[in-house]
Amino acid sequence: MTETTAATSHAQPALLQRFSRADLLFVAAILLLVVFASLASDAFLTQRNLVNVSRQLVTNGFLSLGMLMVIRTGGIDLSVGSVLALAGLLATGLQEQMHFTAAIGVALAMGAAVGFLNGWLTARFNLQSFIVTLATMGSLRGLTYVYADTPRYPVDEMFRALIGGAFVGPIPVNFIIFLLAVPCVWFYLNHTVSGRAAFALGVNKEAVRLAGVDVNKHLIFAYVACGLFAAIAGVLLASRLGIAQPSVGIGYELDAIAAVVIGGGLLGGGGGTTVGVLGGVVALAVVDNVLNLFNVDSYYQQLLKGLIILVAVLARRKKA
Amino acid sequence: MPHLAVSHIAKSYDGNPAVRDISFEVAGGRVLALCGENGAGKSTLMKMLSGATTPDAGEILLDGKPVAIAGPSDAMALGIRTVYQELSLLPHLSVAENMLLGRMPTRGFSFVVDWPEANRIAARVLADFGFPEIDPAALVSSLSVARQQIVEIAKALVAEPKILILDEPTAVISAAEAAKLFDKVRDLAANGTTVLYISHRLEEVYAIADEIVVLKDGRSVLSGEVAELSQERLINAMVGRPLSAIFPERRGTAGRPVLEVEKLSLGEVFQDISFEVRAGEIVGMFGLVGSGRTEIAKAIFGATPAEDGSIRLNGAAADFASPSQAVRGHVAMLTEDRKGDGLALDVSVIDNAGLASFARYAPKGVIDGAKRRQLVGEKIRELAIKLADPAQPVRQLSGGNQQKVVLAKWLLVEGIQLFIFDEPTRGVDIATKVEIYQMIRDLADSGVAVLMISSEMPEVLGMADRLLVVRGGRIVAELLPRNFRPETVFAHAAGLEAGAEPGERLH
Secondary structure, X not given: OHHHXXXXXXXXXXXXXXOOHHHHHHHHHHHHHHHHHHHHOOOOOOHHHXXXXXXXXXXXXXXXXXXXXHHOOOOOOOOHHHHHHHHHHHXXXXXXXXXXXXXXXXXXXXXXXXXXXXXXXXXXXXXXXXXXXXXXXXXXXXXXXXXXXXXXXXOOOHHHHHHHOOEEOOXXXXXXXXXXXXXXXXXXXXXXXXXHHHHHHHHOHHHHHHOOOOHHHHHHHHXXXXXXXXXXXXXXXXXXXXXXXXXXOOOHHHHHHHHHHXXXXXXXXXXOOHHHHHHHHHHHHXXXXXXXXXXXXXXXXXXXXXXXXXXXXXXXXXXO | OOOEEEEEEXXXXXXXXXXXXXXXXXXXXXXXXXXXXXXXXXXXXXXXXXXXXXXXXXXXXXXOEEEOOOOHHHHXXXXXXXXXXXXXXXXXXXXXXXXXXXXXXXXXXXXXXXXXXHHHHHHHHHHHHOOOOOOOOOEHHHOOHHHHHHHHHHHXXXXXXXXXXXXXXXXXXXXXXXXXXXXXXXXXXXXXXXXXXXXXXXXXXXXXXXXXXXXXXXXXXXXEEHHHOOHHHHHHHHHOOOHHHOOOOOOOOXXXXXXXXXXXXXXXXXXXXXXXXXXXXXXXXXXOOOOOHHHHHHHHOOOOOOOEEEEEEOOEEOOOOOHHXXXXXXXXXXXXXXXXXXXXXXXXXXXXXXXXXXXXXOOOOOOOXXXXXXXXXXXXXXXXXXXXXXXXXHHHOOHHHHHHHHHHHHHOOOOOOEEEEEOOOOOOOHHHHHHHHHHHHHHHHOOOEEEEEEOXXXXXXXXXXXXXXXXXXXXXXXXXHHHOOHHHHHHHHHOOOOOOOOOOEEO
């Protein structure tokens, strides 16, 4: 027993040291925001509002987790918003031809395939992922309109009832699915060969190549995971709203990048943690929600979010 | 049957041959030293053996059979492990993860990393190597440069290599650490590992190698047993001529002091640096990697200004806060990293050469193309820069000619009174070296003050009118040509016991 206590007390400062001052300030800022919001508005700390926040953050949550995996390799994926739109349309539109689970399967396969294409082009031809995914972002958006230029509605009502509209107790199923994904990403980043290799090659690709590692394989995997997560986000969003629109998701990649950067991710590779990104997602969602509760014009919301990103990056500047 | 044989191997980069024709054989369990000047092709040869790059021609044979090494993983599958000169460690990762990069132990599923086992393996290899005090869980960025080099070597030892290639492994480690490395190398050789040892330190080569192959200008020019090759023959083969024919004669006409540095200090980097350089004088500055020699030069040039002390140029205060101030103050510095901050490689020769002298051909901000072509053309002829067209990218030129373009850039600036050269002949072939030495001497003879930093001892000993030895951020000795002995200089630079001799001024 004494040994255990000694070990824990020894581990305590190490655990604290793992968080930088910026991390602690960041957590404090979120808490402050929550306290302020709950004092200033009666609507904030209600179950209804919290359920809303938790459902709304699922979209950016999945996009951000995917983006984190790619950004840690030193890349970026701008195509996630387009993948999200097409995935939603496929999952709903295809229900006329097949069972909704099969339609979801097609949507997810499409996301993974686009991710594979992004990763393969980036890795195989040594292209900049910014350019590659800029191209797929545009092409895929066009393809989405070709497939359906008007909204699609789900045929099978179970599509909503089982996923987007379902609850376990007071907790939305969408949110539970997101919560299940978080430890998976954490495990991938910290405890899998591919995750570690992907991180290392974000720091120094040549060093990893010289270590005899198949760099391309691990790089492509990160993009596949990112595409898949974007497709999941698209399916969940369509399921929650009960409608899939071809115009949805424009600009969503920026929110995802913002969440990763706020969470300590470094564009160019070599940083970002799952917990940090989770914090970034929650912070952006709470800010959005609070501004909505106070009926702040959405233009001001954009302005404020931009400022938050700048402050977060400046606060972390010294660390890098 | 020879364990490893290389037969007529060749490799060019952008049309510049780095390796022209190298052949040698080495039996299993032997230590082969590869000797040669910078630019002789040592590193390129090593990269071909380790799969970092592929040869254009020739064969690599293992146990008599030709092998194709298309990438690093092929080399590793053949049991070839390489320790590169530049650290290839990832600073944000732990020692264990760096050592096991690409071969992390797994448990359960083949994709799940077994962290405790990774730390155990790393600890075992480090302890076996003689460094049990290095914590496998520590981040590499928390280790000293010397310790990082140890980890780099330990990384190659993890997989028990059949062929181990070491490229200048002792450049940044202490004598005690080097001794442990030598023990390990002998140990590996005794167990059948073939070791290729690249070093320009001849004393090390004689201490550790069984055989020597000398490379010069991309060719293998001499090989034999260590016991049968004298140092003199070795140097002659490496340099291609006796040492005496390389360096221009000293005139010894130092004038008024141009640069006066007094009690210059910058944190932990260097302290209490005082010296002067006179008109017409070449002052050499020698020190090991990390001694602070480059940082002192950068402080004078305003790139990273000092915190304390004073710099005077021709008697006037010259505490430059930026390189552009220094250039306006008639100081030029040729940096050691030619490719990093000396040249824009993909830009034309004419653009590169004209980069520092806009004032001469674009006084109103608009470039007079004809004037620029004429000025640059003069320097190209004067320095005998070999090129097809001044509009061609610098990248296509050989290392020596690239360095001449850097020189041309600064020679085009009028009125420079102090030239600082940092490793002026790195990666340059011997013929161009001789030309560059002559140019530097001509500069000095024209009345300019020259500060020349180099880690190549023959170069500073052959060129300097006075030599400053830097160690641990301090000037530890100032020597005159009659006291220029490699042993003395090295002893000062490495901090070994050395009796003060008459004529030496110990600081």
